[in-house]
Amino acid sequence: LDLIYAYYKTADSAHALANIDRFLRINPTHKDVDYVYYMRGLSNMQPDTNFFHTLFRIDRADRDPSYARQAFRDFKTVLTKFPQSGYAPDARARMIALRERLAKYDLSVADYYYRRGAWVAAANRGKMILENYSDSEKVEPALEIMIKSYDALGLKAPAANARQVLTANFGKE
Numbered sequence: 001l002d003l004i005y006a007y008y009k010t011a012d013s014a015h016a017l018a019n020i021d022r023f024l025r026i027n028p029t030h031k032d033v034d035y036v037y038y039m040r041g042l043s044n045m046q047p048d049t050n051f052f053h054t055l056f057r058i059d060r061a062d063r064d065p066s067y068a069r070q071a072f073r074d075f076k077t078v079l080t081k082f083p084q085s086g087y088a089p090d091a092r093a094r095m096i097a098l099r100e101r102l103a104k105y106d107l108s109v110a111d112y113y114y115r116r117g118a119w120v121a122a123a124n125r126g127k128m129i130l131e132n133y134s135d136s137e138k139v140e141p142a143l144e145i146m147i148k149s150y151d152a153l154g155l156k157a158p159a160a161n162a163r164q165v166l167t168a169n170f171g172k173e
Helices: 002-009 012-026 034-049 051-055 066-081 088-115 117-131 141-151 156-168
Strands: none
Touching: 002 012, 002 034, 012 034, 034 066, 034 088, 051 066, 066 088, 088 117, 088 141, 141 156
């Protein structure tokens, strides 16, 4: 456990994750397995952050979210298997932040598709945001991309439905 923490603190995610996986394989019923899953989530979040990106405020929302997705699953494991754990409240808070990061990624992909004229892909990505991140701040821009995409495709009924949802939830047209 100390070695996992030491690798995490030195930002050596690869070794931390390797030790975590080995620990879970060897000690699946250990009393501190909730801590190990929590550390796994933290270790998976690490590659997504960088000192220079933070310093220069570089938005990495359009980058590969695979580590963020895995961290989300790890924190979800903490919440589902160990809801009474001392790590559960922080895991929940980190899941909310990761959900926003993943929604922002999908929104940037939808915007990319829209700018390239791939309106079907843009509308589908917007729909995916609505289905997977319905309580995210990115729902409103996703609806706007869906409306613009449907309008570009000449699909009046889906565009009207998306406008109706946008108006009902955000008071916009």
